[in-house]
Amino acid sequence: MELSQFLRRFLYHITAASCVLFVVLAVGEYLVPGVVLPFVDLVDVAPFLLVLLGLSILSSP
Amino acid sequence: MRIPRYVALPLFVIPWVAALVMVVWIIINRFPPNGMFVATTDFTHQSAFINPFLPSERVTSPGAQPEGWLGQRITGDPTYMTARVPGPYDSVTVEMEFRPVHQPLLEFGLVKDAAGLELDLAPFYFEGLVSKSWKRVSNGFVRNGTDASRLLNSDTRGLATWDASATMPLLSDPASPSIETPVSLRGAHDFYLIPSNGLLDVTLQLQDANRSRGGSVAVFRVFRGEDELQREVLDTSGSRDTRMGKVFDHRVTVKQAAPGVYRVAFQSDDDVFIRSIKTTSQHWVVGPRLNFGDVVGYATTTMAGVAWTTSRHVVAETLHAEGQQVVLLGDKKVNVARTHEAFRLDRDDSGSQPVTLSAPKGDIRFVGDGWFALRPEAYFDPKPKRLTDATDLDAEHINGILTSYTAPDELGDGWYRAKQTFTLDPSLDRLRFVLSAPGVLSRVGAVDIRRVNLTYHREALTFSGWIDLVHREIVNAWHRL
Numbered sequence: 001m002e003l004s005q006f007l008r009r010f011l012y013h014i015t016a017a018s019c020v021l022f023v024v025l026a027v028g029e030y031l032v033p034g035v036v037l038p039f040v041d042l043v044d045v046a047p048f049l050l051v052l053l054g055l056s057i058l059s060s061p
Numbered sequence: 062m063r064i065p066r067y068v069a070l071p072l073f074v075i076p077w078v079a080a081l082v083m084v085v086w087i088i089i090n091r092f093p094p095n096g097m098f099v100a101t102t103d104f105t106h107q108s109a110f111i112n113p114f115l116p117s118e119r120v121t122s123p124g125a126q127p128e129g130w131l132g133q134r135i136t137g138d139p140t141y142m143t144a145r146v147p148g149p150y151d152s153v154t155v156e157m158e159f160r161p162v163h164q165p166l167l168e169f170g171l172v173k174d175a176a177g178l179e180l181d182l183a184p185f186y187f188e189g190l191v192s193k194s195w196k197r198v199s200n201g202f203v204r205n206g207t208d209a210s211r212l213l214n215s216d217t218r219g220l221a222t223w224d225a226s227a228t229m230p231l232l233s234d235p236a237s238p239s240i241e242t243p244v245s246l247r248g249a250h251d252f253y254l255i256p257s258n259g260l261l262d263v264t265l266q267l268q269d270a271n272r273s274r275g276g277s278v279a280v281f282r283v284f285r286g287e288d289e290l291q292r293e294v295l296d297t298s299g300s301r302d303t304r305m306g307k308v309f310d311h312r313v314t315v316k317q318a319a320p321g322v323y324r325v326a327f328q329s330d331d332d333v334f335i336r337s338i339k340t341t342s343q344h345w346v347v348g349p350r351l352n353f354g355d356v357v358g359y360a361t362t363t364m365a366g367v368a369w370t371t372s373r374h375v376v377a378e379t380l381h382a383e384g385q386q387v388v389l390l391g392d393k394k395v396n397v398a399r400t401h402e403a404f405r406l407d408r409d410d411s412g413s414q415p416v417t418l419s420a421p422k423g424d425i426r427f428v429g430d431g432w433f434a435l436r437p438e439a440y441f442d443p444k445p446k447r448l449t450d451a452t453d454l455d456a457e458h459i460n461g462i463l464t465s466y467t468a469p470d471e472l473g474d475g476w477y478r479a480k481q482t483f484t485l486d487p488s489l490d491r492l493r494f495v496l497s498a499p500g501v502l503s504r505v506g507a508v509d510i511r512r513v514n515l516t517y518h519r520e521a522l523t524f525s526g527w528i529d530l531v532h533r534e535i536v537n538a539w540h541r542l
Contacts, residue, residue, distance in 0.1 A: 006064040010072060017076035021083055028087075031538035034490050038109035038145055039087050 008059050015052040022049055091148050092530055096521040098147045101514050104133045110147060111513055114140045114496065132511035138501050141172070142513070144492045146485070149530070150517035154482045155494065157513050160475045161186060163506035164498050166450040168224075171483045172493040180495060184223050184466035185479050189454045191468065201225065201463040211461045218413070220445035221452060223464035227444045229286040233259070233320035234343040241339040242435050245364045245423060246347070247354030248331035253432060253443035254342040256318035263313050263325060263340040268359065269297035269306035270332050279329040281313055285321050297333050305359065308336055322443045334359070344441040348372075348432035353423040355383065366420035369437045371413065372429030374451035375406040377420070384424035391416035397425060405503060407451050411458075415440045450499040476511070485517075 001009075022045065029036040036042065090098070100110035104123035113123040119137025126134060146153075161167065170182035189195075195202045198209035212220070215230035236258035254261060261283075269277050283291040291313070297306065313325055327335070334354050338345075353366030370390075377388050377397050387396050390406040397404045408416070415434065418427065427433070430449045434440035446452075448462060469479035485492070498508050522530060 001064045001066060001069050003062045003064060006069050006072075009069075013073045014076040017080040021080035024080075024084060025087070028538075032534060034145055034147075035091055035534075036087060038147060039090055040083070041109075 008061075011052070011056055011059060015049075015056045018049055018052055022046075088531060092522075092527060092534070094522050094524070094527050096519045098150070098517040099514060100144070100147065100517075101512065103131060103512050104510070105131050110145050111515060112143045114142045114510070116140070126509070130509065130511060132509055135496060135498060135508040135510065136501065138499055139495050139497045142494045142496070144494065144515055146490050146492060147517060149487050149519065149534075150485055151487075151519045152482055152484050152517070153492065154480055154516045154518065155513065156478060156480045156516070157185075158472065158476055158478050158511050159186070160477070160509040160511075161188065161498075161506070162475075162509065163504050164450075164501050164508055165189065166448070166452075166499060167508065168497040168499075169479070169481050170495050170497070172495055173486075181483060182224070182495065182497060183481050184464055185481065185496075186469055186477060187223070187448065187466065189452065190462070190466070191471075197468070201461060202466070203461045207460045212463050217442040217445045219458055219460045221448045221454075221457075221459050221462045222445045223448035223462055223466055225463040225465055226287055227463050229321050229444075231320040232322060232344070232441070233257075236260075237341050237343045239264075239339050239341045240436075241337055243337045243364075244335055244435055245354045245356050245359070245366075246335040247352045247426075248333060249326075249328045250335065250347050250350065250352070252325040252327065252338075252345060252347055253441075254323050254325065254340065254345040255441065256315070256320065256323060257341045257343060259316075259318055260341060261313070261315035261318040261323050263338065263342065263345075265311050265313075265327065265335050266308055266337040266339075267297060267311055268308045268334045268336055270334060271306055272332055277330050277332045279311075279327065279333055281311065282326040282328070283313060283315060284324040284326065285315075285319070290315060290323075297329065308359075324443075338435070343439065345439050346432035346434045346441060346443060348429060349447060350426070350428050351433045352426040353420055355381070355424040363421075364423050366418075366423045366425060368418045368427075368433035368435055369415040369440050370418050370429055370431055370433045371415050371440070371442065372418075372431035372433070372446070373408045373457060374449050375418065375427050375429040377404045377406065377425055377427050378402065379425045381424055384420075384422060386420060386422040386425070388425065389417065389419040403503070405451070405500070409456065411456070 025036045025040060026042060100108065102108040102111040104113055113133055114120045114135060119135065119140050121134040123133040125131055165188035167186040168182045169185040170180050173179040173181055190202055194205050196205055201212050203209055203211055213228055215228045232255045234255050234257045254263060277297045279295050279297050281293045282289060315323065351368060356364050375390055377395065379385060379397055379400055382400060385397055387394055391408055391410065393406050393408055395404045395406050418433065430452065431446045432443060469477040472478055
């Protein structure tokens, strides 16, 4: 696997795992209020997720 | 440059493992297997679990204070702190580091209802007991040289209580004719009476002023010591009445009343007035709250509020301009010159006999550390005086204090660390704590707080118990969908 291809796929995995984690935590907070937010502030995390999504889209061939 | 597949694939798994670890970390924090969760704040950063004290007009902004220390300063009373409960727990221990500044007494507690009326307040700090001349015994504090059994004695002289009950004196009077005392008392009052010839007989003349919308409800509860004997609920007027209601009698009797002190707790809102009290008891008192009402719509002349009390510290407050007046307690007087403001009367004499409390215009509320008789010959002490922020243990010759209070740890430089544990309702996801610093405003005092620790407890779980708990939360969440 080429290095550029590896880095791109690695970025995809990071982005996908972060998105899945974000959704799982958001659903958890929705179902049991107060279960996630005190430990992880999802609002603060959201911009980083958007950056990751942007980079993934930009890096797609 | 090429990356071998056996290197790339494990690297691709890392983000997923990290996400899984994050989920597991949150679950373990939410449901710690050891059954303990600790939240701390030093007021320098925002905490997800503990909010600073409020309201803002009674506290300073959390963080660096002008004198150079870090924390928050309390300057009013009461103040509230909210906390987010991090899961299902049985109890919480609050540990607080604080420094009282010209503030001799603190109480700390939990607000148990949304309206903020039901408080679970507990002793937190009393300056008078920091002295080495007092020692802790099983049910309170006694002066060095005083036997611990003094606290079990029913003689109320030289004793004080602070959030504790005292041994009830077994008192009884001979038969006596019924005597009526005209009064104008407003709202809830506690009456303490000694039975006369084995009979407790008291009749209150009531009137609903119907000043607020809807009829009022009055509740009569009768206690002997701490045991409730009777409870009766009655409507004082119709729900659409808007004019002054009729005066009517309500009689409370306990036949074959054993010797002791009986408490008739009359509970109602301030719309209901007590116009007279008729009882066969020779000794009866009211307190620690005594609210002289007005006579608007009932009589054409003002009824003065007069009582006899051994209270050494009384707080007076009126809600109406007509209640502004000079109030006398023995030879002390204070001009209650503004409405909705507490004015203090503190005796500094050494007398132990009841003195006259006089409010010529009525329409004023008193709260004392003792009790009030509405006939001078009826006075008696139903139990020891309450410990208040104005209590001077030496001047008042107090040798014992019945209390659950535990002296806080001294940390030096005037700082203390105190602890208090509260049982939790598992359905609550937010807690509201209250810190009471009575009189802090009038004495220009303060309470500095530099750290709060909340330790939540529940039983430690086995692995299967822990899985059950998580499973139960998931099922609950599923049902919420």
